[in-house]
Amino acid sequence: MNRRKFIRRSTAAAVTASLYSSRSIAAALQALLQVTSDVDAITGDGANTVLEKAAVQELSDSLRGNLLVTGSDGYDIARRVLNKSIDKYPALIVQPTGVADIQSAVTFARERNLLLAVKCGGHSFSGKSTCDGGMQIDLSSFRNVRVDTGNKTAYVSGGSLLGEIDHECMAHGLVTTAGTVSHTGVGGLTLGGGFGRVARRFGLALDNLTGVDIVTADGRLRHASADENPDLYWGVRGGGGNFGIVTSFEFALHEMQRDVIGGNVIWPLSDARDVLKFYADYCAAATDDLYLDFVLFSPPANAEPVALIHACYCGPASKADTVLAPLNNFGSPLVNQIKTIDYVEMQRSGDDSDPRTGGQYLKSGFTDGISDELVDALAEGFEPHPDRSTISFFQQSGGAIGRVPSDATAFAQRWASHSVFTTVSWEPGVDRDPHVSYVRKYWNEVEPGTRGFYTNEVADESQQTINSNYEGNFKKLLGVKQEYDPGNLFRLNANIRSG
Ligand SMILES: Cc1cc2nc3c(=O)[nH]c(=O)nc-3n(C[C@H](O)[C@H](O)[C@H](O)COP(=O)(O)OP(=O)(O)OC[C@H]3O[C@@H](n4cnc5c(N)ncnc54)[C@H](O)[C@@H]3O)c2cc1C
Incomplete structure (x- = not known):
């Protein structure tokens, strides 16, 4: 256990001993998951696997954010998506507060070939952002929008919601395309398209994306833009969550009256x-x-x-x-x-x-x-x-x-x-x-x-239908997928796969 976690755990224990309780203390205790047994889980291929107690504890201790398992406070909210008929139970839920947590979670999932779901706003109609038995990375604790008025760019953390972009940008008389319901996630909406009220004037949300920071399946943080990893930059603008977890979106902003x-x-x-x-x-x-x-x-x-x-x-x-x-x-x-x-x-x-x-x-x-x-x-x-x-x-x-x-x-x-x-x-x-x-x-x-x-409304279509829906871009997308996610860790999406 690292020093910081040790101090937090000891402090929390002392506070508990004094029988003093408050919501924030309960939350602090919650963050310090004590793993009491091995965890049954499911791999990306649907096979059963067992996650050793010590390994799960080590993952928990390495995070600034939370690791949740069945019964943890907040587990039921995190596993849920907007569509209430989706009722799935991930074996582990990681709630990262920053990039390092995302890298740890992705590495943990890849090394064990875990089924992996990524949740931003949770609006996927077919529930692609949660799963049974795998790991869910719930980005809801990773929200922020920074507006650079000088170069008219918004830097948006990977778990942010659309309303946060509109609110922050319009305060400066600036706008970028967002969808029409403000609690939709920036992540899912942008990576697959992004229609909205100003899209006919300024393009899709993804047309305004000038760069991303992204944690790919190997756990590396990369930047993708027209000048750096241009193939990946091309792929994330329409290929959905197939290539990794976007930790920061950079959007071009436009002047517009309120x-x-x-x-x-x-x-x-x-x-x-x-x-x-x-x-x-x-x-x-x-x-x-x-x-x-x-x-x-x-x-x-x-x-x-x-x-x-x-x-x-x-x-x-x-x-x-x-x-x-x-x-x-x-x-x-x-x-x-x-x-x-x-x-x-x-x-x-x-x-x-x-x-x-x-x-x-x-x-x-x-x-x-x-x-x-x-x-x-x-x-x-x-x-x-x-x-x-x-x-x-x-x-x-x-x-x-x-x-x-x-x-x-x-x-x-x-x-x-x-x-x-x-x-x-x-x-x-x-x-x-x-x-x-x-x-x-x-x-x-x-x-x-x-x-x-x-793409953002993918449901239960066959692999062939999904592939042909990428039209003339499929072959190139398959190449980008093979380069950045050869093991298909990021598969709960409009999955790019030969077949
Ligand atoms: C009420 C409602 C209104 C909508 N309005 C519009 C609209 O106006 N315009 C429009 O174009 N679409 C709209 N949609 C569809 C919307 O684009 C999709 O539902 C989209 O997937 C929602 O994104 P999310 O982040 O909320 O979804 P989530 O369910 O959280 O995520 C969906 C998928 O996106 C990927 N993903 C999410 N975040 C990241 C990330 N940071 N990095 C990598 N992958 C990530 C994952 O693969 C995940 O499975 C709407 C949907 C709803 C339910």
């Missing part, structure tokens, strides 16, 4: 077909500073289902009326909530009302335009149900995203006009099977109008 203009315009579900056709045409004509979502939304408990368009205009205020006139004048909406709003507030506006906090199931794809056949399939098959929330969602792409060549980064789907998905969510205790079956059946009708799927 006030944007936008919000929801909402129609009854019976207008869905007309609204979606209007949406398709309006999107096709949109300038880069206009971003548009389309949503079919049916809340549970027989509440009224609706069709809505969400808009965010981030261009000059003097042009807003003209740009938004087609939307403001279309049809007979139930309500029009378009207004001038602080950008950071808008970025948080979906946080509380996001219904995807129960169990959930999702199918996703990309579209190149929205054909009449796709409109029909989406409108006809959309079925409200009292036991679930049902959403079909178009997120607009194009603009600056589409002007990047498809082989410039590992993200291939530059051709897409939209990312589209259908998801259902249900409260704990509700039988998931009928709702999952519904999405699969509905998606069978919708899928012919789509192509590929968003």
Whole structure:
């Protein structure tokens, strides 16, 4: 045991002996895990293995952060992800507070060929950031954003959430692309893409990534940028978590006014077909500073289902009326909530009302335009149900995203006009099977109008489907994977593998 841990442990013991208790002392004691037995675990290949008590204790003692096992305080929060139907129990959870802890954890996992999950915001729909029997590296204690206003760059720690970037950057009148729900993780969102309200103007989150610090499978900390390890820099911009754990993201920032203009315009579900056709045409004509979502939304408990368009205009205020006139004048909406709003507030506006906090199931794809056949399939098959929330969602792409060549980064789907998905969510205790079956059946009708799927929404696709989804970038990605993670330690993702 090192000196620092010894002092902390002795102090904690003394404090306990004095029967003095407080939350912070409980937390300090928690950090000092006493491993009492060997730990059963699972390897990346699914085999059983046993982690010796002494080795686990040594790992714990080497960390500044926490090592948690079943029964530890905080274990149940850490193992969970946003999708409550994912209920997995890692053998070990490491909560690093810095790069050295991440290096120790990665080395420990690689040496024992452990199944390894990496969690940032925990928003992976299919629960790739937790696992049964392996090690989870939970980055939630590793959050920070530093803004360098001089060179307009944000340095973001690997476990940070999107809202932290928006908050810190906008304080200086600066912005970079982030997704539309502020508690989503920077890690998962950026490495696979990163659509958001300003992406058509400034590119995907990954297009703004000028460099990363990353701990690769060999436990080394590397920098990757256009000048250093350029192959790795290329790969992390679209290859997801396949190559290592990003400890620091460097984002290019852009000047932008705080006030944007936008919000929801909402129609009854019976207008869905007309609204979606209007949406398709309006999107096709949109300038880069206009971003548009389309949503079919049916809340549970027989509440009224609706069709809505969400808009965010981030261009000059003097042009807003003209740009938004087609939307403001279309049809007979139930309500029009378009207004001038602080950008950071808008970025948080979906946080509380996001219904995807129960169990959930999702199918996703990309579209190149929205054909009449796709409109029909989406409108006809959309079925409200009292036991679930049902959403079909178009997120607009194009603009600056589409002007990047498809082989410039590992993200291939530059051709897409939209990312589209259908998801259902249900409260704990509700039988998931009928709702999952519904999405699969509905998606069978919708899928012919789509192509590929968003890497960040990978679920249970076959290896062949995952590989072909990287399109022309797959071969190069396989080479980068073989160089930096030959043993496929980082496999819980849209995994790059021959086969
Ligand atoms: C409510 C909600 C809203 C969303 N909105 C958007 C949106 O507007 N735009 C958009 O593009 N997508 C959006 N998504 C999808 C989102 O991009 C993915 O769910 C993404 O995986 C979330 O990242 P996370 O860090 O929260 O996920 P996690 O579940 O924590 O991680 C997912 C995967 O990312 C990898 N990973 C995470 N952090 C790191 C790291 N530091 N280093 C290496 N690998 C890492 C790991 O492989 C991990 O398995 C949304 C999802 C949800 C649930």
